[in-house]
Amino acid sequence: MSDILELGAVELRARLAAGQLSAEALMHATLERVEQANGVLNAVVSMKDSDTLMDEARAADAAPGGGALAGLPICVKDMANAKGFPTSMGSPAFADKIADKDDLFVSRMRKAGAIVIGKSNTPEFALGSHTFNTVHGATCNPYDVGVSCGGSSGGAAVALAARMVSIADGSDMMGSLRNPAGWNNVYGMRPSWGLVPAEPAADTFLHQISTDGPMARSPQDLALLLKVMAGPDTRQPHSMPVPDLDLAGIDPAEVKIGWLGDWDGAYAMDAGILELCQTACQTLADLGCRVEPVPAPYSREALWDSWTTLRSWTMASKLSALLENPKTRDQIKADAVWEIERGLAMKAVDVHKASVVRSGWFQAAAKLFDSYDALVLPTAQVWPFPMDWSWPTEVAGVKMDTYHRWMEAMVPASLAGLPALAMPAGFGSNGLPMGIQLIGRKGSDRRLLNIAALYHEATLWPQKTPPKLAGV
Template sequence: MDITGLEAGDLVGMLSRKEIGAQELMRATLERIAATNGAVNAIVELRDEDTLMKEARAADNAASRGALFGLPMAVKDLANVAGLATSQGSPLFAGQVAQTDDLHVARMRAAGAIFIGKTNTPEFGLGSHTFNPVHGVTLNPYDPGRSCGGSSGGAAVALACGMLSLADGSDMMGSLRNPAGWCNVYGMRPSWSLVPSEPRADTFLHQLSTNGPMARSPRDMARLLAVMAGPDPRQPHGAAAPDLGDIRPKAKDARIGWLGDWGGAWPFEAGILDLSEEALRVFEGLGATVEPVQPPFSRDALWQSWVTLRHWAVSANLTPLLESGRLKPEAVWEVEQGQRLSALDVHKASVIRSGWFAAAARVFDHYDALALPTAQVWPFPADWTYPKEIAGQQMDSYHRWMEVVVPASLAGLPAVAVPAGFGENCLPMGIQLIGRRGDDARLLELAQAYHEATLWPTRRPPVPS
């Protein structure tokens, strides 16, 4: 039996019952990494084998066994793991070893995870294509000539290749959703503030990015989310973790609103909408109702609010590094745009965001979830920086091609990316299930029902004729 292909919940159960040992799992994991990582470059900063085996032996002898007991895990290289370098994909930080764990990492460690290394990410997590000058490019496991997405691209690829059973990631603009869709796994952006960020610098104003889980099943994502979630007394925002202990499949009588291309406002490459609608028919087969929904808000207003607030947030973070002259052009652009904003500009953008949140709440009076694709293009060539056009429509920024993820991000809504299968090009794609703020458990139940009906992460694309 290849234990690296098992779900995390099954592995924890087997470890707890001593049907396998942490040493056996660690050895199998390292062998899997040795066999597959060289072709895709998903895991970076891999720790020494002898040290990892020593920590696995200690786990086998431990009395306390938490929710992640004995699981080898690698952390996205934007977060600190004590004793490991945190490069953030930037030469400015390459080789700088973290002295302490970030908050969600400390929670995972306390739950029994064994950290084996980091997962690759774009420089400072900017852009949905995982490449950087420190660790190079991470490649799609279904076509190594193409992008795996990002910014949690290394995590998604490691899951798809069986190098990890669980992974953390972060999501400002689809970074847990796009790579999940492009790698045939699951990713979840939780309700904003459910998983607290680091209690440093400003903790009141910037409500865009969040950490979250990735896995090969929604039930496994619930396991990791339960560990990561919960308020931090040092921060003003925070939500109590929902009951995620026993996520059961539940799709019957659910109502799903299909937003498609936002009333024709967003361009898509051919085949993506058709494949998404095919995936939604699975929910209908499970007893759910799927209906098309007209755009509940202006596309232009959403985008204007989004880019203003994103410029503001990124600029606040990276302005001190601008004079280094070593930021990539997209980062420089974000910083310079943010520096031009006035307080009133930010206020106006926040007013639009507030209007969108209220409009979405009205839609959720009628639906349990809203559905959208996870991306507007198929995985593109890995040597591109980003797509410059979609279906003949020119993209006016490095991230405009990911506009489809903005509605959930802007309003801080929970969204689960589920695999939609494979297109005629044999490339994977996903759909987002977006819920009302706080409906994280309900979305996971809906996604778990879909997972049990499809088992997409265990399947490969059809062989072209």
């Protein structure tokens, strides 16, 4: 594998800008790596042809100046539109849909000079944290191809871990930027809700749970991509101005971390996860941060009931037409049908009550952030599971009553629209990666990135422990 593919996006951009590296050479190395690894992993789908990509790289070399991402290859999650590429969303109902324009954040990445090489694989409609679908197949974990890579931004995380790209976008409704980051030994960031505005389509006021965000192998590269993706959109009521995202050294003695663990036993966890995540927290403590346990700050069941109500309501609003259409209803996976039918059965007062709970949790969290810079939870409650499972039906002897209950530890950040940054926590005795998520006050994205940068310099997990793929 080319040594340049070990470099992060910030370093690659510096070399491109200084003339020490050409976009053509970078693209050539990228395409070689995709050819070597993607047949095993199936992370990048709907690839553009190599000749065209090489032409685009040469054009980037010929262009004076260039944006923040000029010459960097990138893959776009197959939930977003990238002009000229299929947007299947992992569903046979959209398998042949070719995008005629870019979504907002994709257009921003292209304007910054990024070269889209293909799409990254996702579960159907991004539902579930296991990346497989009937259109493109399953994406494997590069640390063990017999287990899941997580999801729904699984293709993006695997492409990063396997050095096919240096940065990637993803989306996060219920941990989709965080779970795959943890399971692939990379970083993933769910920004404050509204910092990266969605495509302004249909309703832009009510559905406030999903967001796009960056993935990378370092916090510095997360910040680079987030600066490009973020920014207000005058067509949308809740978009946020871009805060200062330039990373600077922080005094660890001024950082206070609250460890939430398993939410006072409410979240079932596979053996070894809590211990590994506590070790990651100890790394922060050893650096000089104050780290202490925090009791569960809110009712677990109240959060879950609110979350599942708002999620099903959102999914019904997006997908009900597919269920009602006789041509597509049999093409939708069972989990999506379950979400749609639950959402359609709800009354307006059910949604209101769920939003009242969400508001109460946001206020309770805001009070906690008066004392803590970040709260910490694991990025998953189970280790990567066998590829032939749809989802874990039991965790530590506790039956899971839905397809996503095993990801319940993702809900506190998602429900309140809080920023959450997933960091590698190391490896279990099974040799598989796990992560922790730093959750902050809304708008504290830069603070989280700075804490993560401090941690990264002390650990360098992605750089020290890349996956070793047989035959690659």
